[in-house]
Amino acid sequence: MVTLYRFTQRELRLLARQKADWLNPLLFFVIVLSLFPLGVGPEPNLLRIMAPGIVWIAALLSVLLAAERLFKDDYRNGVIEQLVAAQQPLLSFVLAKLITNWLSTGLPLVLLSPLVALLLNIDQASLVAMVFTLLLGTPLLSLLSVMGAALTVSADKGGILLALLILPLYIPLLIFASAAIEAASMALPYHGQLAIMLAMLLCAMALIPLAVISALKLNVS
Amino acid sequence: MRAILTVVDSQRLDIKPQPFHVSTAQPLLEGRELCCIRQDRVLFEQQNLVLRAGELLQVAGKNGAGKSSLLRILAGLAQPDEGAVYYRQQTLAQAGAGYAADLCYIGHQSGIHEQLTALENVSFWRTASGVAAADDFTLLAKLGLAGLEDIPCRMLSAGQQRRVALARLWFVKRQLWILDEPFTALDQGAIAMLQQHFLQHLQSGGAIVLTTHQPLQITYEALTTLELVYRW
Numbered sequence: 001m002v003t004l005y006r007f008t009q010r011e012l013r014l015l016a017r018q019k020a021d022w023l024n025p026l027l028f029f030v031i032v033l034s035l036f037p038l039g040v041g042p043e044p045n046l047l048r049i050m051a052p053g054i055v056w057i058a059a060l061l062s063v064l065l066a067a068e069r070l071f072k073d074d075y076r077n078g079v080i081e082q083l084v085a086a087q088q089p090l091l092s093f094v095l096a097k098l099i100t101n102w103l104s105t106g107l108p109l110v111l112l113s114p115l116v117a118l119l120l121n122i123d124q125a126s127l128v129a130m131v132f133t134l135l136l137g138t139p140l141l142s143l144l145s146v147m148g149a150a151l152t153v154s155a156d157k158g159g160i161l162l163a164l165l166i167l168p169l170y171i172p173l174l175i176f177a178s179a180a181i182e183a184a185s186m187a188l189p190y191h192g193q194l195a196i197m198l199a200m201l202l203c204a205m206a207l208i209p210l211a212v213i214s215a216l217k218l219n220v221s
Numbered sequence: 222m223r224a225i226l227t228v229v230d231s232q233r234l235d236i237k238p239q240p241f242h243v244s245t246a247q248p249l250l251e252g253r254e255l256c257c258i259r260q261d262r263v264l265f266e267q268q269n270l271v272l273r274a275g276e277l278l279q280v281a282g283k284n285g286a287g288k289s290s291l292l293r294i295l296a297g298l299a300q301p302d303e304g305a306v307y308y309r310q311q312t313l314a315q316a317g318a319g320y321a322a323d324l325c326y327i328g329h330q331s332g333i334h335e336q337l338t339a340l341e342n343v344s345f346w347r348t349a350s351g352v353a354a355a356d357d358f359t360l361l362a363k364l365g366l367a368g369l370e371d372i373p374c375r376m377l378s379a380g381q382q383r384r385v386a387l388a389r390l391w392f393v394k395r396q397l398w399i400l401d402e403p404f405t406a407l408d409q410g411a412i413a414m415l416q417q418h419f420l421q422h423l424q425s426g427g428a429i430v431l432t433t434h435q436p437l438q439i440t441y442e443a444l445t446t447l448e449l450v451y452r453w
Contacts, residue, residue, distance in 0.1 A: 076330070077333060085324060089351075
């Protein structure tokens, strides 16, 4: 527990020193969203219909953008290799990466959602649904992207490979999240979609850290 | 005054480490008929080696002779193409976590993050090694890094970065050290200090495998040199 706390502290410190790592994806998210009203025209009804999909696609891409550099430095410096060799607490290391990845890319998206609602003419009921789906969905995005980053850490140009590997895994999340927001906009209940998202999240939380550890071990040997 | 302070500091740091479980009869680490092939080139084959507690094994050889590959195999990071590594009469697969818990491996890359300060890097490895926090300022001062504790490591010279990386050897409680080129970029003073520290580790029952191109300055009693021949 102490180890996890210390490792998380280290990751947060690194994020504070390398602001581009988390600010760029965030700005990307905002810019992509602000391009849509300009591109498809400022027709309020059209934007409202398209909003759930747009928000989620932008979220997927911005999380993906942040994922690539997750393990790069520690891999290049030999930190991961030496942690694996002495079987030092890899699980805490991975969990710390996950937590800080969500804090730096997932949480800001949730906080930005009122601004997004303004840009895309989203009504209040949909906004609440969007916040819920982002709260449940962004941790899952972080989990998947950390897994992708671990798998591609030793690849030279890992960025594209990472996208090809991870984007298909985002599809179920995209479907249920935008369905939930759509249901909310029509004043229908959307508990079912949220429950499925929660189930996916719990499943991923249990299994993905182990997969990440194996992937890191695979990449240093 | 300064001299007195240094003496006190070194006394505080040089607490005799707990002697490790020492059995001279059984080898600690053993490589039996190891073979390593890289890019269709046989680096070494039928390579045997034995390391007992208290012994130092120096792996020598030209660039590309397979020293680092051998060390990675010994550390369990890579699999030999033939043969096996034994730790206390068990293969590494059988020994598993028990082996890893006795091992400190410092590879070619130093394992320090450039954006973090020397202090933060040392405390990261302390946490990772499960060692309680202690006075890192004294340790870093001993390593000649006084006044540089709070500077991101990318600002330090290569030798100073190496010192930060090697600081780990002063607090980890692992019996077996596998060090790939520990003397790279270090100045003569630091090399002498490090070799003195090796001697202490060996005396307390530890064992060391290292690669270096430099002749060792201290005559270790239990020094074995393994010469890897560069082959086509």
